Amino acid sequence: MKKALPYIIFVLLLCWHAVLYAQDRFPRPEFESGYVYPTNQMPTQRAPVWEYFDVAVLISALIVSTWLALKKRSRQGLIWMSVFSLAYFGFYRQGCICSVGSVQNVALALFNDGYTIPLSALLFFIIPLLFALAYGRVFCAGVCPLGAIQELTGFMPVKLPKTVEIILASVPFIYLTLAVLFASTNSQFIICRYDPFVGIFRLDATYTMIIFGVLLLLAGIFVNRPYCRYLCPYGVLLNVFSRFAGKHLTITPAECTNCRLCEEACPYDAIIPSDTDQNREEPEKSRKRFILYFLLIPLFAITGAYILYYLAPALSGVNGDVRLAREIRMEKETEIESVSKAMVAFKESGKTEIELFAEEEIIISRFKKASPWAGAFLGISFGIGMISLTIRSKRSEYKPHQGRCFSCGRCFKYCPIKVQTQNEA
Amino acid sequence: MTEGTNKYQSRRDFVRRAGKLIVAVPLVILPVALTKKTSAAGYVWQIDPFKCTQCGQCKTNCVLTPSASKCVHAFRMCGYCDLCGGYLRQGVKTISTGAENQLCPTGAITRKFVEEPYFEYTFNEDLCDGCAKCVKGCADFGNGSLYMQIRHDRCVNCNECSIARTCPSNAVIRVPADVSYMPKDAGVVKKGTNE
Numbered sequence: 352m353k354k355a356l357p358y359i360i361f362v363l364l365l366c367w368h369a370v371l372y373a374q375d376r377f378p379r380p381e382f383e384s385g386y387v388y389p390t391n392q393m394p395t396q397r398a399p400v401w402e403y404f405d406v407a408v409l410i411s412a413l414i415v416s417t418w419l420a421l422k423k424r425s426r427q428g429l430i431w432m433s434v435f436s437l438a439y440f441g442f443y444r445q446g447c448i449c450s451v452g453s454v455q456n457v458a459l460a461l462f463n464d465g466y467t468i469p470l471s472a473l474l475f476f477i478i479p480l481l482f483a484l485a486y487g488r489v490f491c492a493g494v495c496p497l498g499a500i501q502e503l504t505g506f507m508p509v510k511l512p513k514t515v516e517i518i519l520a521s522v523p524f525i526y527l528t529l530a531v532l533f534a535s536t537n538s539q540f541i542i543c544r545y546d547p548f549v550g551i552f553r554l555d556a557t558y559t560m561i562i563f564g565v566l567l568l569l570a571g572i573f574v575n576r577p578y579c580r581y582l583c584p585y586g587v588l589l590n591v592f593s594r595f596a597g598k599h600l601t602i603t604p605a606e607c608t609n610c611r612l613c614e615e616a617c618p619y620d621a622i623i624p625s626d627t628d629q630n631r632e633e634p635e636k637s638r639k640r641f642i643l644y645f646l647l648i649p650l651f652a653i654t655g656a657y658i659l660y661y662l663a664p665a666l667s668g669v670n671g672d673v674r675l676a677r678e679i680r681m682e683k684e685t686e687i688e689s690v691s692k693a694m695v696a697f698k699e700s701g702k703t704e705i706e707l708f709a710e711e712e713i714i715i716s717r718f719k720k721a722s723p724w725a726g727a728f729l730g731i732s733f734g735i736g737m738i739s740l741t742i743r744s745k746r747s748e749y750k751p752h753q754g755r756c757f758s759c760g761r762c763f764k765y766c767p768i769k770v771q772t773q774n775e776a
Numbered sequence: 777m778t779e780g781t782n783k784y785q786s787r788r789d790f791v792r793r794a795g796k797l798i799v800a801v802p803l804v805i806l807p808v809a810l811t812k813k814t815s816a817a818g819y820v821w822q823i824d825p826f827k828c829t830q831c832g833q834c835k836t837n838c839v840l841t842p843s844a845s846k847c848v849h850a851f852r853m854c855g856y857c858d859l860c861g862g863y864l865r866q867g868v869k870t871i872s873t874g875a876e877n878q879l880c881p882t883g884a885i886t887r888k889f890v891e892e893p894y895f896e897y898t899f900n901e902d903l904c905d906g907c908a909k910c911v912k913g914c915a916d917f918g919n920g921s922l923y924m925q926i927r928h929d930r931c932v933n934c935n936e937c938s939i940a941r942t943c944p945s946n947a948v949i950r951v952p953a954d955v956s957y958m959p960k961d962a963g964v965v966k967k968g969t970n971e
Contacts, residue, residue, distance in 0.1 A: 377855030377919055384891040388851045389898065393957045394929035399817045445932045452935045457806070460813045466950075468810060469818035472935075480803055484796065540936035553932070555841055595796035671946070696829040696944035 402471035405444065409478060409494065412436055416493040417486045419760070420600045426760035432493030433502050441496035446549035450475045450490065451497060451585040452542050454527070455534035462535035462721075479585075483592035487599040490589060491579060492758035497548050498579050502759060504568050505575030508618030516620055517740070519581040524732050527584035528725045529666075536717045538670035542584055575618040579757065590754040600751060600758045603766045607748035614749070616765040621755035625746045640741050648734035655730025656723035667718040676711035679704060819950040821937040825923035825960040827947035830912035834924055835905055837942045843906040844930040845939065847884075849899055850961035853921035856894035861917030862910035863887055863897055879913050881905075901927070923960045 412432065419428040440449065453476040460468035479490035491498045511519070526542075533539045543549075547564035550556025556564070571577050579586055593599070602613050602622065609625050616622065659666075667673045675693050682689045697707070751762070807814075823834070823845060834845035859871055863885050868877040873887055884903035888896045906924065914922040926939075926948075940948035951958065 376917075377857055379852070379854070379919075380856045380894050382891060382894065386890050386894075386896075389896075391848055391851075391959075392901075393925075393959075394927060396820050396928035396931065396933065396953065396956060399953055402818055447932060447934050449935075456935065457810075460810055467813045467815045470814050470816045471818060473807060473810060473814055477803060477807065484800060484803070539941065543934065543936045544938070544941065549839075553839060555839055592799050595792055595799060597796075671941075691944075692831045692833060693944035696831060699829050700827075700945055 402448075402469070405440075405448070406471055406474045406478070408439060409450075409475065412439075412494045413479065413482045413489060416489040416758075417482065420489055420492050420758040421486060421598060424600075424604060424760065424763050426763050429493045429758075429760045430503070433499035436494050437496050437499040437503065439496075440494075441500065441548075441552045446496060446546065446552040448472055448475055449496065450479050451495070451583060452540065452546070454585055454588070455530055455540045455542055458531045458534040459537060463537050466537075480588060480592050483589045484595060485597050487593045487596040487753060487756060487758050488586075488589045489758050491586070492760070496552065497546075497583070498576065498757065500548050500551065501568070501571045501576045501578060502757075504571055505618065506572050508575050509573040510615075510618070510620060511574060513620075521733070521736065522581050523584055523587045524729060526582055527587045528729050530584050532666065532718070532721055532725045533669050535721055536667075536670065536714060538667075538714070541669070547578060576757065580619060580755075593756070594754045596753055599753050600756065600760070602749055602751060602762045603768050605768050607750075608768065609747075609749065610767060611749075612767060613762045613765040616762040617751075617756075618761065619755055619757060619759075621752045621757070622762065623746060623750050623752050625748050625750075626743065637741065637743075641738060644734065644738045644741065647737070648731055651730035651734040652727040653730070655726035655728070655733070657726065659722040659726030659729070660719060663718040663722040664715055666722065667715045670714050672707065673711050673714050676707050679707070815952070817953045820926075820928060820933055820953050820956050821931065821940060821948055822926050822951045822956065822958050823924045824947045824949055824958055825925070827945050828911070828924055829945045829947070830908045830915055830924075831944055832908040832912070833942055833944070834939050834948075835907045837939045838906070839932065839934060839938050840930060843939075844932070845906045845924050845926045846901055846904045847899060847906065847908065847911055847922055848925045848959075849897060850921045850923065850959065851896075852961040853919050854897065855919050855921075856890060856896060857918070858893055858895055860887070860895070860897060860914075862914035862922045864913075866913075879910055881907060881909065885910060921960070925957055928956055 412435070416429065416432050419425050419432060440446070448471060453472045456468050456472040457476050459466050460473075479494070482489055493499065493502075530540075530542045533541055545560070545563075547560065547567045550560045551564050551568075567577055574580075602616075607625065611624075613622060614624060668677070671693070675697055678689055678691065678694055679697075682694070751758075835843050838844050863879060864871060864877050865879045870877065875883065878885070882903045882905055884900045884905075886898050886900065888898065890896050908924055911922045911924055914920055937948055940946075
């Protein structure tokens, strides 16, 4: 060993040299004319301080939105807030960073050692949730640029059949689960990749995403806020947090008189009617059903976990390295040379197939470890959703559904009580 | 009747309070769990020139048009050759500045005589569209002094860089915001000062 040491050091030195001057084919000139090397301009990015300015804008926008929705009860004010957020977070900041995508940064940071989350991203994730826990989804009302662009284009609300609404409303849960799964395995940020409106903010995106965004906006004219209701993964979290909000927007400023004028006001199906005059089911019967569904939750969770565990190898295909490894295996099987850019780059990189296959194994095993949890989450959410469909608690007033309500304030003008108080004043 | 309402009311309150606690706890734990994994300065995207395979995807896969990634010249690595693999097309008949001889499709590279037999190659960044043809040429026949870098005056710093998503050699990586560029001649410069 001692004898070999100098040689090892020599080889290491050679390697060092090879790294530095891998392509140093031609000797660098020694100028005699006093030539001075030009310097490259390396323009710096926006100073990090501005990230915290964004956070400050976020907090102020949330405070103003809360005030407008809960205290001032001004729909017009919320529309102006939407315009501001669309202009600032959308068109000026070009949609990055946004709270919706920050879910993935958090997931990536939680489960990967190599990644440290920028503080601003963490704050963008937490602050709207805190507001939701305190005052409901005021973030959706006038701060989220994605919500704002849809709120401003929703002119002719059309209600969907209840069944369709329920089925479509379950999509965000799946989207959130997959997004967290893919981010936590360091594979892809699908929320950012399939963000339909960021292309409109930047006036530049892939052709398909522009089409998707425009179609969604066109659909949103009739089925208002389609992204928020049927896709937004952050909305799932806001929905859950908002259900336990301490204070929430109310339809009426005083006491509800059950005049039923607001019944059709909400395009998001988020007004729960009072049920004083409805025949109620026997408590015994509904209690039995509640217990049955409650006991079924573990079953749903296990089923979900099993399904996603079974799908894990297929899902791992979103990871580029796994795809490359599969391509190499396919190339060997079919004996047709692959000319994809990834393949060419791999062959040039000097990485061995064994290394790549080992990496692939690790990624797939991570997917297998994570996916049962994701499946269990989906199963439990499904179970709780089933329960909430069967529960009808006794209400003597018209109230917004705290989970579904975007605090957009469309219902304010339908309530006659406000007009009376104004007249009195 | 009033008793019944009270019962429902108190049960509802209980569920609400319990739920509030259940969702609030993770929200408090999260920043605590991530304290060591949080950076105040944040990250930017940059191309590692030693991993780059000059495939040219930077030009088309950036969310911006033209791309935020452009060619940079590490002058200290350049051989200042007359016959330049990054400037001239392969198999040119004459070594001249004629447009038909130039490799760069936008004519962003200018060539200037320094002293016998050396020529300096400089870039007009406004013209460069990041196609990486010259970078490929310089890597294949040259010192590899041309390399791609993401220009931070243009980059909008997407949460996930769309070039990184498709980069076949995983050369586009997150770097701490105070680093922001990965000059290819960093080692050469350092060596030069040591000597």
